[in-house]
Amino acid sequence: MTIPFFDGHNDTLLRLLDDPRRNKVDLFTNGMAEAQIDLPRAREAGMAGGFFAMFPPPLKTNLNAVAASPTTSGGQLPPELDIAEAQRSTNAMAALMFRLENAGALAVCRTEAELRAAISAGKLAAIYHHEGAEAIDTDFYALEVLYAAGFRSLGITWSRANAFGTGVPFKHNADPDIGPGLSDAGKELVRVCDRMGIMIDLSHLNAAGFRDVAAISTKPLVATHSNVFAICPSTRNLTDWQLAAIRESRGVVGLNYATGFLRPDGKMEPDMEIELMVRHVDALVEALGEDGVALGSDFDGAVMPAPIKDVTGVPKLLQALLDKGYGETLVRKIALENWLGLVGRTMG
Numbered sequence: 001m002t003i004p005f006f007d008g009h010n011d012t013l014l015r016l017l018d019d020p021r022r023n024k025v026d027l028f029t030n031g032m033a034e035a036q037i038d039l040p041r042a043r044e045a046g047m048a049g050g051f052f053a054m055f056p057p058p059l060k061t062n063l064n065a066v067a068a069s070p071t072t073s074g075g076q077l078p079p080e081l082d083i084a085e086a087q088r089s090t091n092a093m094a095a096l097m098f099r100l101e102n103a104g105a106l107a108v109c110r111t112e113a114e115l116r117a118a119i120s121a122g123k124l125a126a127i128y129h130h131e132g133a134e135a136i137d138t139d140f141y142a143l144e145v146l147y148a149a150g151f152r153s154l155g156i157t158w159s160r161a162n163a164f165g166t167g168v169p170f171k172h173n174a175d176p177d178i179g180p181g182l183s184d185a186g187k188e189l190v191r192v193c194d195r196m197g198i199m200i201d202l203s204h205l206n207a208a209g210f211r212d213v214a215a216i217s218t219k220p221l222v223a224t225h226s227n228v229f230a231i232c233p234s235t236r237n238l239t240d241w242q243l244a245a246i247r248e249s250r251g252v253v254g255l256n257y258a259t260g261f262l263r264p265d266g267k268m269e270p271d272m273e274i275e276l277m278v279r280h281v282d283a284l285v286e287a288l289g290e291d292g293v294a295l296g297s298d299f300d301g302a303v304m305p306a307p308i309k310d311v312t313g314v315p316k317l318l319q320a321l322l323d324k325g326y327g328e329t330l331v332r333k334i335a336l337e338n339w340l341g342l343v344g345r346t347m348g
Contacts, residue, residue, distance in 0.1 A: 003318050003328075004119070005335035007050030007311075008254025008296025009129075009203070009225035012037045013093040014055050015300040024096055029105045036299040036310040039105050042124055045312045048336055049106075049115065049125030051153055051224055054093040055301070056086040056134055077169050077179075078160045086134035087142070094149065097126065108150045112344035127343070129201070129224075132158035132167075138185040140192055147196055152347050154193060155201035155224070156186060156209065159236070164189050165209040168235040172266030176235045176242075181208035190216045199346040202226075203236070203256075203296075210242060219346050220251035225296030227261045228283040231276075236261050243287040252342040253284055254296020259303050270306040274320045277305065281321060281334070290330055294338040 015035050016024045032038040037047070100106050106126045107118040118125035128151045136142045136154075143151075157167035164186030166179040182190070190213055193200055202210050203223045214221055223246065229237040238246070238253065246253060255277065260268040262276050284293040297304075299311060307316055321331050 002046040002315065003332055003335050004046045004048040005295055005314055005318065006048050006115075006125070006339040007299065007314075008252075008294055008339060009051050009053055009131075009256070009301075010037055010297060010299040011053055011055055011131075011301030012299065013052055013096055014057075016096060017089070017093055025099050025103045025105065028100060029103060036297075036304065039124065041310060041312050045314050047124065047311055047314070048119045049109070050127070051129040051296075052097055052106075052126045053129045053131040053155075053301075054090045054097075054135075055131040055158060056081060056089040056093075077167065080161055081132075081134045083134060083137065086132070090130065090135040094128070097128065101126075110150055110152055111348050112340055115340055115343060127153050129153035129155070131155045131201075131204070132160070132162060133164050133189065134162050136164075136189070138163055140189070143189075143192065143196075143198075147198065151198065153199040153201060153224075154189075155203060156182070156189065156205055156213075158204045165212075166206050167204040168206045170260075171235045172260075173233050174235050175207070176210075176229070176237070176239065177207035178235065179206045179208065181206075182212040187212060187216055194219055197347045199343070202242075206235075207239075207242070210245075214245050214249070217249075219249075220342060221246045221249040222251050222253075222342065222346070223296075224254045225256040225258075225298050226253055227256050227280045228287075231280055231283060232261055232264055232266060234261050234266055240287070243284075247288045247292055250291070250345065251288075252292050252294050252338055253288060254294045254339075255280055255284065257297045257299070257302070257304055257308055259305055262305070268303045270303055270309075272305050274305065274307050274317055277308075277317055278320050278324055282324075285330075290333060291338055291341065293334050294342070295335060 106124040109115045159167040165182045201224045227237045229239045
């Protein structure tokens, strides 16, 4: 039995962009062994779609060189990124996404109805997401252009500061309550996104910024790729009060597969069992209810558990949930339906 699933976060577009080979569309559509997602493996695994992130480091910068290990970084934030450079790399990734759409490899979707239609047609359904708002100006001119192009989901920060807020540094055995809240521009960005139907992703935002979003936004609170702080005490994970706020808002958390945010020791090493992922799902279901838990792999942006490895390993996680006693109805909600419902509550 193949259970279709929707992924809350991947960095596949950056992985493609960084590849030195020229024909990126062919790499994705024909198979790319170096990546964790490509079209043949996505279809094999039952991947129905996902949030495709535009993460703007400087061009040609490998993610592993940018995101220090939470056990070794010392909690230092990477330097801020210039808006021109952010727009340059973000536009390149967005162009690649639309080239993939033109080639029939995926469909960029803007509403729940479009997602369901694409999935029913057997197309890989993509939501256009920015991981960090560095490419957006404080007058929001760029935001209007991006929205017209299909942009529907925004993480205000990656784990660095920008004009709108401050992200959490990568640090283990540390509380995410580090640094200041949103700037005035950041607070206005939340209001504008609410009005436009752009989902706000809290996964890399610090605790003060989280509180600001919760106080301002009228939409569900969302963390597309985060785990449970009580199991893995990383700044990137969610504490009890954050989980309670997400539940109260009818929000969703996507389970992050990155080993550094799953393992209690915070090590970015692949030698761990799927059972630890199930422990995080158990805790998320307890904290959020059956409608609040989904998947958010971080494929092509992190070290994966050895049993998972890439997108073809996701059915193993879903089977582990079934084996644990999760009914098929609940597993299908976690795998797909909870993301689709959340999109309906935030984007329309």
